[in-house]
Amino acid sequence: MSELLTTVDGRPLKAALASAERTKRIRAVLLVMPLFIFIFFSFLYPIALMLYRSVENPLIAQHMPNTVAILENWDGKEVPGEEAFAALAKDLVTAREAREIGKVATRLNFETPGLRSVITGSARSAGKWKPPYKEKFIDRRKEWGDLTTWVTIKRLSPTITSVNYLAAIDRQYNVDGEIQMIGSDYQIYVDLFMRTMWMSIVVTVSCLVLGFPIAYMLASLPLRHSNLLMILVLLPFWTSLLVRTTSWIVLLQTQGVLNDLMVWTGIINDAQRIQLIFNAQGTVIAMTQILLPFMVLPLYSVMKTIPPSYLRAAESLGAHRFLAFWRVYVPNTLPGVGAGCLLVFILAIGYYITPALVGGQDGQMISNMIAFHMQKSLNWGLAAALGGILLGGVVILYWLYNKLVGIDRLKLG
C-alpha cells in the first residue's frame, strides 16, 4: 500500500484535482450556455415545432367532439344514421358561435375540395332546424349523403395524422382507407423532389467544374496576384443575392443584353431570340454563379496547404505532369472537394428566391412549393411535411458523406 498523495495543505490530491476539474467544467458549460440557448431557441425548437406541425391535427377533434365520438364506432361502409347527424348539428352550431367553423371547414377542404361551403353553409342553417336532422342536412347539401364526406371527417378525427406526409408524396387514402396515388393531373411533389435533387446535382457539378481551376489558379499564383483575383471571387460573394439574380434577368431575358448582342452580331435574327431565362436552365445558370464562391473558398483553403514540392517530387520520379496532378494533387484536395460539394448541394436543395424569380414554369424547386403553402394556401401542415421530407433528405446525405468521406475530413478554411 503506497501512501496517499496529498497537496501542500494536506488535501488528498485526487479530491483537489476533481474540484479543480469541476470548476473548470462548470466554467466551460457557462461559457457555451448562451450559444446553446441561442441554438436551442433559434434552431432546434423551431425544427421540432415544424415536425410536430406536420403531424398534428387538433381542429376536428376539438371543435366537433360529438361527431367524432359517434364516428368512432362507425364502420365506414355507408352513410351514418340520425344519431351522427344530430351530433353534427350540435357541433356545427357550437363551432359557429365560437367563430371556429371556418378553421374546421378549411381543414376539411384541404382533403376533400368543396367541403368548406358544405360545412359553413350547413352551419348557418343548422341552428334553425329541429330533429330529425338527416334529411334536412342532405336536402341542404347533397354531399352529406356522400360517403366521402363522412370518411374524410372520420379520417381527420385523430389528433395525430399522417395525411400531410401522404399528400407530400402525392398519395391519399381512398374511401376504403387504402393508400393510393392521386390523379395524374394533380401529382406534383414527387416530381418536384426529383427535380430539386437533379438541379442541385447539376449546380454542384457545374460549380465544381468551374470552381476547381479557379481555386487551383488562386492557390498556385504568387500572393500579390492571387489576392487581386481573390477580390473577383469575393466581390460577388458580398453582393446581395437579389441584385445578382436580377442582373441575370437583365442579361439573359429575350430582350436582354446577351440576346441583343447575338442579334447585333448577326448570329441569330430578331425572330430567333433564345429563351435563356424563366426556365430550368436560367435557374441553373443563376444558382451556379451565386453558389460558386461556396465551392471556390473551401477548395482554395485546402489547396493552399498542399506543398508544391509533392508535385515536383512526383515529376522528378518520372511521372507525366498530368499523372502527377491526378495521382498526387487531386487526392490531396478531396477534403475541400467534399466540403465544397456538400456545402453547395445543401444550399442548392433549399434554394428559394432565385428559382422564384428566374424559374418560370419548369425551374421551380420544392422550396417554392413550401413557400406557396406557407403564404398562399395557408396549408401549414403540408408545408411542414414537405419541409420534414427535405430535412430528412439532407440528414441522409450528411450521414452518407460521413460514411464515405468522414466528417472529420471536412475542411471549410
Add this chain to the structure above:
Amino acid sequence: MITKLKMTTFVAAGALAFGAMAAAPASAESLTVVSWGGAYTKSQVEAYHKPFTKKTGIEILSENYSGGLAEIKAQVEAGSVKWDVVDVELSDAVRGCDEGLLEQIDPSILPPAPDGTPAADDFIDGSIFDCAVGSIVWSTIYAYDKSKFSGAMPTTMADFFDTKKFPGKRGMRKSPKANLEMALIADGVPNSKVYELLATPAGVDRAFKKLDTIKDSVVWWEAGAQPPQLLADGEVAMTTAYNGRIFNAIASENKPFDIVWDGQVFDLDLFVVVKGAPNKKAAMDFIAFATGTQPLADQASWISYGPVRKSSTPLIGKHAEAGIDMVPHMPTAPANFKTAIQNDFEFWADRQDELNNRFNSWLAN
C-alpha cells in the same frame, strides 16, 4: 476601467432601445395600414391617408405586402399583431373572417352619402361584410402594346389566345384564378355558364386544354407591378394585368398600351382590421373615413379603380397629374362593363386548393 465604461454605455443604449421599442406601440397616435404598393398605394396615400392625418392628427405608417392571409395569420397566432388595417381581396376577406383572423366591423360606423342615402344603400351590392368593407372595384383585363401589331388590333378574349393571328408572347398571372375563367370565355363559353362549367371536371379539363394552346408562349407573373414592366420591356406582346396598373403606365409614363375590356374578371378590394390590432379604435375610424363618398372619389382620380359607393361616381373628375378624364377608364364604365364577369369568391374559396394543385402540376409538366 475602459471596459467597464463601454459596458455601461452598452447597457444604457440597450435599455434606451428597448424602452423606445416598448413605447412605440403604446402611442395611439399612429396606425399601420397595409396595402399592395406601387401606384395603388400612392392613390390611397393621397386620397385616404393624408386627409385622415390632417383631420385627426393620427400618423399613418404605410406598409406593403403581396396579398394573402399568411402574415395576418402569423401575427394573430403568434399573438404579436403589428398591422391594423389591411387592404385584401374578397376571397381572403371572407376566409379570414371565417377563420377568426379579423375583427368584426359594425356597418353602422359607415357614414351616409352626402344626399342622406344610408350607407347600406349607397354601397354596391355585396361590398359590406361581417369583417370587411369594400373600397374599390378592380379588374383583371388583358392589355397589349399597340406598337407591336400592325393592322388589326386584338379586341376579344379569343384574340388573347390566338397566337397565329397575333404572334408574340403572353403574360399571365401564375395562379389559376381568372386564367381559367378567361380560357373558357375565349373558348366560346357564355359568361353566365363559366362557373357552372368550372364546377365540373369536364369544364376544368376544357379550360386547361385551352390554356395548353398558349402554354409555350406564356411568361408568368406574380406581382401586380410586373405586367406593365413585361410589356414595356417587350418581353410579351400581350399580358393579363390589373386594369389600374396598365392605366398608370399609360397615364403617367405615356406607354403605347391599350386595354381590352372584353371578358374582364372583376373583383373587390376591401379593408379589414386584424384581430387584436393595437389601434383598433383608430382603425375603425380610418375605415369609416376612407370609405366615405369624397375619399373614394378622390382615390379614383389617382388610379382607374372604380369606387364601391354609388354616390362617389359623379364626383370622379380628371386624373390628378395627367389630366385624363377618369370615368371612361373605370372597369364599371358602361362601355367596358358589357361582357364583364364577377369573380365568384364562393367558388374559389371552395376549389382553390384543388385547382391550385392542378395548376401547379400542369405548370410543371
